[in-house]
Amino acid sequence: MKISITGTNTIKQKGFTLIEVVFVLALFLIIIGVTISIFLSIVRHQKRILVEQELLNQGSYAFEYMSKALRMAVKDNDGSCLGGSGKIYLLTHCLNGTLDACQGIKFINQSDGNACQEFFLDDTTDPANPALSEIKNASSAQHLLSDAFEIKHAKFIINGDQTLHEIGGQDASQPRVTVLLDLKTKDINDPQEKIIQTTVSIRNLNIP
Numbered sequence: 001m002k003i004s005i006t007g008t009n010t011i012k013q014k015g016f017t018l019i020e021v022v023f024v025l026a027l028f029l030i031i032i033g034v035t036i037s038i039f040l041s042i043v044r045h046q047k048r049i050l051v052e053q054e055l056l057n058q059g060s061y062a063f064e065y066m067s068k069a070l071r072m073a074v075k076d077n078d079g080s081c082l083g084g085s086g087k088i089y090l091l092t093h094c095l096n097g098t099l100d101a102c103q104g105i106k107f108i109n110q111s112d113g114n115a116c117q118e119f120f121l122d123d124t125t126d127p128a129n130p131a132l133s134e135i136k137n138a139s140s141a142q143h144l145l146s147d148a149f150e151i152k153h154a155k156f157i158i159n160g161d162q163t164l165h166e167i168g169g170q171d172a173s174q175p176r177v178t179v180l181l182d183l184k185t186k187d188i189n190d191p192q193e194k195i196i197q198t199t200v201s202i203r204n205l206n207i208p
Contacts (some may be wrong), residue, residue, distance in 0.1 A: 117136050149184065180200045
């Protein structure tokens with residue numbers, strides 16, 4: 001048998017052109033860029049949520065701690081703590097004398113061995129970084145919140161009246177204290193701020 005081969009078999013090899021390579025690389029870089037952007041956005045959002053949660057946790061702790069103490073306030077029978085017998089609450093660190101709200105409150109805490117206790121915004125030790133502090137029995141001030149947070153404002157108001165700076169056992173109304181805090185994180189790139197307010201009343205009835 002004879003086999004004749006006519007013509008020539010040629011094998012053609014086809015590669016990628018430069019334009020195709022550039023297009024694929026550009027598409028790949030776009031996909032990588034979008035993916036990284038989405039990932040960074042998720043990380044920033046998660047960080048924001050964690051900071052906001054920590055801010056709320058710190059604020060809740062401070063309010064719970066102060067509220068528990070303020071509810072247990074009793075009359076200062078001899079005036080050794082509040083400067084007058086029969087007083088229950090005395091506002092301190094008042095702005096503009098008696099013309100504005102006060103940034104501190106002083107009382108006798110029955111649940112803490114009748115300690116003379118004061119909560120106040122300390123803006124004298126470090127004016128650039130005011131701190132929510134407490135003093136017990138004339139001891140050194142202790143901060144209630146982390147230094148990672150800034151206290152923009154702190155107000156203590158008795159019976160909803162900013163001009164009322166003290167209340168005693170002779171008053172017919174049941175004393176109530178409103179506490180307002182404006183908390184802010186110190187992150188200059190993405191600051192978080194929360195304004196928290198609560199009102200508490202003494203546990204025992206105020207009977208003149």
